[in-house]
Amino acid sequence: MTHVSPAPGAQSDATPHDRPSTNGHSPSNTVPTLSVAQVGPAAERIVANIEKVVAGKHDVIRLGVTVLLAEGHLLIEDVPGVGKTTFAKALARSIDCTVRRIQFTPDLLPSDVTGVSIYNSESTDFEFKPGPVFANIVLGDEINRASPKTQAALLECMAERQVTVDGARYVLQSPFLVLATQNPIEMEGTYALPEAQRDRFTAKLSLGYPDRAAEIAMLSDQTTADPLTTLTTVSDAEHIRALIETVRNVHVAEAVKDYVVSLVEATRNHSDIRLGASPRASLHLLRTAKSAAAIAGRDFVLPDDVQRLVAPVLAHRLLLAPSAIVAGRSPENLLAEIVVKVPIPVASARI
Known part of the structure; x- marks a missing residue:
């Protein structure tokens, strides 16, 4: 009988009595209790931090943080060069948690997303090597450039916050946010997201072009250095879990x-x-x-x-x-x- 070792940061279904909560987040009694009055200031700190990199888009950034605290997933659709990936990276770097990026391409395979079981000759057993989806924030860049088969690898994890590989179930840790980007133009060689996939994204936003003042400021601030390299974290995974628990109530x-x-x-x-x-x-x-x-x-x-x-x-x-x-x-x-x-x-x- 093949045994699949649990992936780091995940838990297997193999022992039912040890089965974690199916919603993928920690039990509520282990999450610190916060008041509603603490949610707004914490969210605004994240928004202000992202605005150091993406200027003039306060409402859009605030929506992104709103989706994060709602345990949702975000689709950013806009023309090239307006800062879709920059916004996604800034959100990820504002939180001290695990972050993985997937560059979607036509040759990407589902196992490149979820992970794969590899035979270990020393232990004469199969070991599960987790894919990039095992992270708190998963940045899927140009998601519509991958085949429908590969896009489908995200369906289970987005809806159920778990991954099933070779009959074993691995629960993803909270917070878990899939943040995907795509362009509405340059459609040659792309695959439109199926409705089942689009329906799993909680919200879709567009950054749009910056206003004149913000674009001039960008020319001054970003021609000598990348502001992402100096962006600091203003929250962590445990704090985000506490905020999510407060929002639920x-x-x-x-x-x-x-x-x-x-x-x-x-x-x-x-x-x-x-x-x-x-x-x-x-x-x-x-x-x-x-x-x-x-x-x-x-x-x-x-x-x-x-x-x-x-x-x-x-x-x-x-x-x-x-x-x-x-x-x-x-x-x-x-x-x-x-x-x-x-x-x-x-x-x-x-x-």
């Missing part, structure tokens, strides 16, 4: 949950949308709203928190009807209409 009123479902249902019933948002999208929208509320210093979610996150959380999941595409409609336009039409709950957010 943010209160959500039944009326707000109903509002989230109403918004998502509206995408499924819209005549211009061929494929609406999934139940997973509802869960992601609620989790990010809880994170946004905690960062704002509140222990309860408001409908405003949900509204601000509708576009970044839902837009990349929608498939438009051909007539909408011909008319030049965009997912963001349709979501803005939905937000206006769906009634806002009037009950107290604390109920």
Whole structure:
């Protein structure tokens, strides 16, 4: 019988009585307790640190940190040269935890992502060599340049925070964030992300071009040295786990949950949308709203928190009807209409 040794930083399924929590993070009684009032300042420190490298994009950076504390995954889609990879690296370097980068290419194999079992002639056994996915932050650069087979290697780890290799399950440690980049142009030789993959990304953001002042400042600051080399950490994995635990405990009123479902249902019933948002999208929208509320210093979610996150959380999941595409409609336009039409709950957010 083949035995697979557990990978460093992971735990195997081989002994059921030792099986870790299936959600992949440490038991809550081992995580330090923080108050909601501590979440905002901690998040702003990370945002300010990233802004030393990516200037003029406060709202976008804040969204990235919001997704991190919501235990989500982030897709950065934009034209070349606007700082997608720089932003991803700056976020990773702001936290003192394990970071791995995967450069997605057409010849990349699934085992290059998850790891592979190698025969050890000395022990006459197979040993599992973990891949780069066994890290707290996984940077997938140009994810759409890998084949669908390789892209699929991320499906299990993103949804279930675990990796199964040769029948053994390895739980990924918390925090776990997949931060992928891709270009919306230069599509020759690329593979569009399947809907199952896109649906696992909690939010999609675009950096866009910097404003004039920020670009001039960049010419002054980044022509002599790379600011990433001097970027220091402002948090660590244990602190991030504590922040995540605090975010989980943010209160959500039944009326707000109903509002989230109403918004998502509206995408499924819209005549211009061929494929609406999934139940997973509802869960992601609620989790990010809880994170946004905690960062704002509140222990309860408001409908405003949900509204601000509708576009970044839902837009990349929608498939438009051909007539909408011909008319030049965009997912963001349709979501803005939905937000206006769906009634806002009037009950107290604390109920």
